[in-house]
Amino acid sequence: MEFGILGPLLVRDDAGRTCVVPAAKQRVLLAALLVRPGQLTPVELLAEVVWDGRPPRSAAAALRNYVMRLRQALGAAGERIETRAGGYLIRVEPGELDVQRFAALRDQGAAALRRGAFEQAGARLDEALGLWRGAALVDVPSDLLQREEAERLAEQRLHTVESKLEAELRLGRRSVVPELRALTAAHPGRERFWAQLMTALYRDGRQSEALTAYQQVRRILAEEIGVEPGSELRDVHQRILCADPVLDEPVVEEPPAAAAEPDRFAAPLVTPFQLPPDLADFTGRAAELAELTARLTASGRTAPFVAVLSGQPGVGKSALAGHVAHAVRAGFPDGVLFADLHGADGVPALPCSVLGSFLLALGVPLQALPAGLDARTALYRSVLAERRVLVVLDNAWDSVQVRPLLPADPAGAALVTSRTRLVDLVGAQPVELALPCADEAVELFGRALGASRVAAEPAAAAELAAACGRLPLALRICAARLVARPSWEIRHLADRLADAYRLFDELRVGSLDVRAGFALSHDALAPAAARAFRLLSLPDGPTLDVEGAARVLETGPGYCEQLLEELVDAHLLTSTAPGRYGYDSLLRAFAREQSLLLDGEQDRARALGRALPVRLALVPSQRTGGWSPLLAAR
Numbered sequence: 001m002e003f004g005i006l007g008p009l010l011v012r013d014d015a016g017r018t019c020v021v022p023a024a025k026q027r028v029l030l031a032a033l034l035v036r037p038g039q040l041t042p043v044e045l046l047a048e049v050v051w052d053g054r055p056p057r058s059a060a061a062a063l064r065n066y067v068m069r070l071r072q073a074l075g076a077a078g079e080r081i082e083t084r085a086g087g088y089l090i091r092v093e094p095g096e097l098d099v100q101r102f103a104a105l106r107d108q109g110a111a112a113l114r115r116g117a118f119e120q121a122g123a124r125l126d127e128a129l130g131l132w133r134g135a136a137l138v139d140v141p142s143d144l145l146q147r148e149e150a151e152r153l154a155e156q157r158l159h160t161v162e163s164k165l166e167a168e169l170r171l172g173r174r175s176v177v178p179e180l181r182a183l184t185a186a187h188p189g190r191e192r193f194w195a196q197l198m199t200a201l202y203r204d205g206r207q208s209e210a211l212t213a214y215q216q217v218r219r220i221l222a223e224e225i226g227v228e229p230g231s232e233l234r235d236v237h238q239r240i241l242c243a244d245p246v247l248d249e250p251v252v253e254e255p256p257a258a259a260a261e262p263d264r265f266a267a268p269l270v271t272p273f274q275l276p277p278d279l280a281d282f283t284g285r286a287a288e289l290a291e292l293t294a295r296l297t298a299s300g301r302t303a304p305f306v307a308v309l310s311g312q313p314g315v316g317k318s319a320l321a322g323h324v325a326h327a328v329r330a331g332f333p334d335g336v337l338f339a340d341l342h343g344a345d346g347v348p349a350l351p352c353s354v355l356g357s358f359l360l361a362l363g364v365p366l367q368a369l370p371a372g373l374d375a376r377t378a379l380y381r382s383v384l385a386e387r388r389v390l391v392v393l394d395n396a397w398d399s400v401q402v403r404p405l406l407p408a409d410p411a412g413a414a415l416v417t418s419r420t421r422l423v424d425l426v427g428a429q430p431v432e433l434a435l436p437c438a439d440e441a442v443e444l445f446g447r448a449l450g451a452s453r454v455a456a457e458p459a460a461a462a463e464l465a466a467a468c469g470r471l472p473l474a475l476r477i478c479a480a481r482l483v484a485r486p487s488w489e490i491r492h493l494a495d496r497l498a499d500a501y502r503l504f505d506e507l508r509v510g511s512l513d514v515r516a517g518f519a520l521s522h523d524a525l526a527p528a529a530a531r532a533f534r535l536l537s538l539p540d541g542p543t544l545d546v547e548g549a550a551r552v553l554e555t556g557p558g559y560c561e562q563l564l565e566e567l568v569d570a571h572l573l574t575s576t577a578p579g580r581y582g583y584d585s586l587l588r589a590f591a592r593e594q595s596l597l598l599d600g601e602q603d604r605a606r607a608l609g610r611a612l613p614v615r616l617a618l619v620p621s622q623r624t625g626g627w628s629p630l631l632a633a634r
Contacts, residue, residue, distance in 0.1 A: 001077055003090075004098040005034050006153070007133025009140060011077050019074045024141050025050055026070045029063070030090075031140040033081065035149045037092040037100065038350055040084050052143050063088075085524055094372040098131045099153065104371060105131075106160050109167075111366060118167045125164035132157060162192050169196060174204045184213075188220045191229065195236045202240050202247055210240050272361040274338035275392060278326040281447040284440040285320050288431055289327070292320075295429065296328045296390070296413050305413040306406055308396075308422045311433035312571040312587065313344070313517035314473025317417040318394050320433065325392050325415060332413070334387040337361060339405070343397030344419055344520040351404040355380050358391075358405070377404040385409050393417070399425040419521055421569045435584060438462065441470040448479035453490065460491040467497035468507070469586035473514055480509045503589055518590045521570055532563040533572055534599055537591035539611035543582040551610045 004010030009027055011019040021027050032049040033041055046063055047055035056062065067088060071078030080091045095101060109124030136153040137145055161183070168176050180197040187193060194217040201210040214229070214237045221227050229237070239247050288309075295305050309317045329336055337358050341349045355376040356369055362383050370376050388411045396402050396418040402425060406414050422428065436444065442465050446454035454461045468474035478497075482488055496506050504515035522530055536549055544552075550560035564581050567573040572591075573581045583591065595604055 001080070001093075001096050002098075003034055003037075003092060003096055004133065005031060006098045006102060006131055006136050008138055009034075010098070010133070011074055013076050017075075019077055021070065021073050023069065023073075026066055026073060027140050028142045028145065029066050029070055030074075031137055031142065031145055031149075033088060033090040034092075034097065035099075035145070037090060037097050038352075040087045040089045040348065042087040046087065049142055049144050099136075100371070102128050102131045102156075102160075106156070106163075107366060109160070110163055113163055113167055118170045122164060122167040122171070125160055125167065128160055129157070129164065158187065158190065162196070165193075165196050169199060169203075172203070174200060176200050177204060184217070188217070189225060191217065191221075191233050195232050198233075198236050198240065199247060207240060207243075211237070214240075271333070272335040272337055273329070274361065275325050275329075275336050276322060276338065278323055279319055281444075282319060282323045283444040283447050284436050285316070285323075285433075288320060288433070289324060292324045292415070292431065293327055296324070297331045301410045303410055303427065304407045306425070306428040307415055307431050308425060308428045309415065309417045309431045309433060310419065310421050310571060312435075312471075312584065313419060313521055314471045314514055315433045315435060315571075316472040317419075317433055319472070321392055321394065321415045321417050325390060328390065332388045332390040334389045335362070336390045336392065338392045338394070340394045341396045341401055343395045343401070344517075344524070348397035348401055351401055352376055354405055359383065362389075373404060380404075381408045384412055386411060388412065390415070395419075396422065398422065419571055421571075423569070435470045436472065438465060438470065441465040441468070441472075441475060444472055445475045445479055448476050449482055449490075453482070457490040460489070460494050464490055464494040464497060467494060467503075469584055469589075471514065471584075471586055473512065473517065474507050474586065477507050477509050477512050477514065480512070481506075484509075500589065504593065514586065515590065515593075518587065519594075521572060522590075522594060525566070525570060525572075529563050529566045529570075531599070532560075533567055534591050534595040535603065535607040537583055537588045538595060538604060538607050541611075543576055543580045545580050548611065549581070552607050554610065 001014055002010065002012040009021065009031060011021070011030070013019065021030055028050050029046065032046055043060050043063060047059035050063065050066070051059065067081060067083070071081055074081075082089050082091060092100070105124050105128035109121045109128060112118075112121035112124060135150065136157075137150045140146070140150075165176055165180065177197070177200045180193055180200060183190070183193045184197055194213060198210040198213050201207075201213065214233065217233065218229050221229055228234075236247075238244075292307055295307070298305070309321055311317050325336060325338075339349065339354045339357070341354070352373040355373070359369055359376065359380060360366065362380075364379065364383060370379060384407045386409060389407060391405060391407055391412065391414040393402055393405055393414060393416045396416050398420070399422045402416055402422065416422065416425075416428070421430065421432075423430075435441075442454065442458075442461050445461060445465055464478060465475060468478060478493055482490065482493060493506070497503060507514040508516075522533065525533065532549070532553055536544060536552055539552065546557050546561045546564065549564060550557045553560055553563070555563075561579075564573060568575050568581065572587055573583060576582050
């Protein structure tokens with residue numbers, strides 16, 4: 001298929017038929033997806049674009065309707081639009097979208113220009129510019145897309161024109177003068193075009209016209225912008241006045257093709273070490289640390305060692321992975337690669353893009369990067385052959401995202417963190433991170449806050465750690481708040497955490513937010529699993545079994561067990577024994593808070609009624625004035 005945004009929107013199927021999208025908002029929707037090909041575009045962002053920053057309350061429902069109609073308008077091409085959790089994406093294969101072909105040709109031309117292959121550079125840049133059929137997104141009625149995307153693409157087009165003209169000037173061609181006259185008239189404030197025009201005129205023996213052009217642009221800049229010409233223009237002007245022979249440089253012949261071809265497997269200028277800084281106050285995890293260190297430094301492996309660290313949000317997966325990687329870095333002399341895969345952010349990183357950044361770090365030149373995922377994966381594995389490289393993949397979405405990024409050579413290794421169990425990542429060693437014990441939680445809090453303050457209030461510190469559910473993220477947030485408020489006692493913050501209605505408001509500082517972290521996991525669930533997570537938290541019991549949960553949810557035991565296992569895999573429930581499940585305290589508090597916000601009073605009352613005979617704890621509801629389940633179970 002063929003997709004185009006460099007001009008009017010274009011969709012052409014494999015039979016050569018052009019698909020017409022007559023409705024304005026559907027064209028905006030299609031354009032918003034095509035400017036992010038293959039990437040999940042959240043519903044909120046699409047709504048902003050489709051309604052130009054003023055989406056209605058019913059935007060999500062209206063978008064579903066627009067997507068349905070757009071798929072119908074596109075026919076077979078409509079199958080490329082996929083619905084994902086939280087948004088939509090359009091699947092575009094390599095070479096199908098004009099802006100991607102333009103970018104590849106532009107980059108190839110720029111690389112050829114840098115190495116002096118001017119004929120090749122001009123050909124590639126001409127080919128790139130030939131893909132433009134007019135102004136980008138010209139028939140898309142969206143102020144946001146015109147302002148943010150069309151203008152950005154127009155700037156890239158002009159920069160490419162500058163590079164093409166530079167190649168032609170370096171080849172000594174004087175036929176560019178008329179084109180440069182037109183460009184300076186259309187873009188009078190673009191100094192690069194004026195510098196090129198002056199150079200072309202001088203080389204054509206028209207020195208006086210070149211000097212007149214300088215006075216013309218100088219007047220334009222002074223009157224319209226209030227500035228003097230920049231250094232490039234002043235330099236060209238001075239060289240013309242002095243008849244500098246540099247301006248008469250001879251034609252440079254293009255290097256032989258063999259010399260122009262880059263070495264795909266060149267050693268990097270520096271050994272990549274991309275890890276974020278280690279935590280100075282890292283605490284606990286002695287068993288996991290010892291096991292991972294031993295496995296990563298073991299010799300004689302026949303396959304690369306891959307470990308998947310999983311656990312609930314805020315339990316310290318990234319901290320442990322980073323600490324281990326720093327500890328074993330000496331055993332990987334060829335480098336340590338790191339990527340945040342944004343698995344919990346709603347917009348997971350594309351493996352193809354991550355591979356591109358890894359290959360560049362490993363010494364592959366930009367112009368040698370292949371375009372597609374399969375080609376990049378093959379090159380990546382070739383580059384890593386016989387190299388001892390550690391790959392750290394943080395915040396993974398699923399196994400499909402991770403597989404292309406793993407080393408294949410036994411000398412390599414990988415540490416992967418994920419909120420979910422990547423059970424289908426064959427051969428990987430699972431490392432489940434539980435909450436620290438009470439003593440370790442207090443120790444972590446003390447190292448982050450200061451041992452002297454904790455020693456002065458040991459009982460309050462223990463109560464605060466319990467109120468935080470022993471969750472490392474919550475403990476670090478509390479420590480950060482107390483560090484910022486040296487006059488506060490630990491007791492004061494512990495008492496504030498005891499208020500169930502403000503618990504999660506207290507567990508937030510700067511960009512660290514326990515509620516937000518839990519919400520990302522909750523929102524990624526299927527609707528039935530999310531509802532189960534909320535409603536099953538209402539009965540005040542330490543654990544629940546499948547039959548009891550099925551009664552609460554009014555479903556069959558088999559389907560209920562599937563929901564419960566899905567929640568266990570997402571680390572939102574714990575499995576205390578076969579067939580028995582439980583909540584960690586903060587997750588139960590979060591689930592109950594979300595139930596108050598998202599489930600009706602009748603649904604909650606029925607769930608509690610079906611849970612009998614289970615002991616219930618009820619407190620007055622600030623929202624309804626009646627009685628609602630206890631928000632926080634500790």
